Amino acid sequence: NAGVTQTPKFRILKIGQSMTLQCTQDMNHNYMYWYRQDPGMGLKLIYYSVGAGITDKGEVPNGYNVSRSTTEDFPLRLELAAPSQTSVYFCASSYSNDPEQYFGPGTRLTVT
Amino acid sequence: QKEVEQDPGPLSVPEGAIVSLNCTYSNSAFQYFMWYRQYSRKGPELLMYTYSSGNKEDGRFTAQVDKSSKYISLFIRDSQPSDSATYLCAMMTGQGAQKLVFGQGTRLTINP
Numbered sequence: 001n002a003g004v005t006q007t008p009k010f011r012i013l014k015i016g017q018s019m020t021l022q023c024t025q026d027m028n029h030n031y032m033y034w035y036r037q038d039p040g041m042g043l044k045l046i047y048y049s050v051g052a053g054i055t056d057k058g059e060v061p062n063g064y065n066v067s068r069s070t071t072e073d074f075p076l077r078l079e080l081a082a083p084s085q086t087s088v089y090f091c092a093s094s095y096s097n098d099p100e101q102y103f104g105p106g107t108r109l110t111v112t
Numbered sequence: 113q114k115e116v117e118q119d120p121g122p123l124s125v126p127e128g129a130i131v132s133l134n135c136t137y138s139n140s141a142f143q144y145f146m147w148y149r150q151y152s153r154k155g156p157e158l159l160m161y162t163y164s165s166g167n168k169e170d171g172r173f174t175a176q177v178d179k180s181s182k183y184i185s186l187f188i189r190d191s192q193p194s195d196s197a198t199y200l201c202a203m204m205t206g207q208g209a210q211k212l213v214f215g216q217g218t219r220l221t222i223n224p
Contacts, residue, residue: 004155031210040120042200042214043156050209058211090155099144099163099210103155 004104012110013081021076021107023091031094032074036087081111118215127224131188135201135215142203145177147186150198191222
């Protein structure tokens with residue numbers, strides 16, 4: 001199993017550009033999550049999904065959108081990128097009856 | 113007041129020392145208390161978790177939860193240079209979607 005994979009690893013965006021961060025898991029987990037981690041800080045939940053077609057906002061959803069059309073994929077869309085969105089983005093997944101979340105390697109995003 | 117507070121350190125100790133890492137929290141509904149380890153430029157990985165109060169031991173690691181004080185701890189015995197990482201505490205209520213709330217993380221260095 002590859003676990004949770006994220007692409008791209010790194011990206012530099014200009015202010016106002018848009019992009020999609022990709023996340024795929026091959027563990028058949030029904031729950032998936034997007035977090036961001038600012039330098040020297042913990043992770044904050046952006047959006048989460050409890051199954052295909054079901055998504056909900058986390059603590060810091062503004063400026064982001066998500067969709068979940070399959071169990072495996074949970075892309076995160078940034079519209080009109082702003083410098084405040086410079087961060088490391090982690091995708092995670094879990095079973096509904098297991099508190100352990102498995103994290104991907106992260107995407108480092110810089111907005112200038 | 114943040115829901116979860118963690119001293120960011122950095123903490124530097126000699127090899128073989130006992131390390132104590134701590135978090136406090138304010139939400140009495142938290143039931144799952146997790147410790148994640150994050151190596152530089154990697155995703156977090158679950159070290160161990162405790163449900164409700166009490167202690168849990170796994171090799172050189174011991175997690176303690178005191179719900180009356182809203183205080184959790186992670187002890188590392190016989191610390192090794194390979195333990196050098198950022199340690200993040202995280203908590204969830206366990207109700208519905210498993211939304212983790214993270215502390216800031218403590219950067220730990222074990223010196224040979």
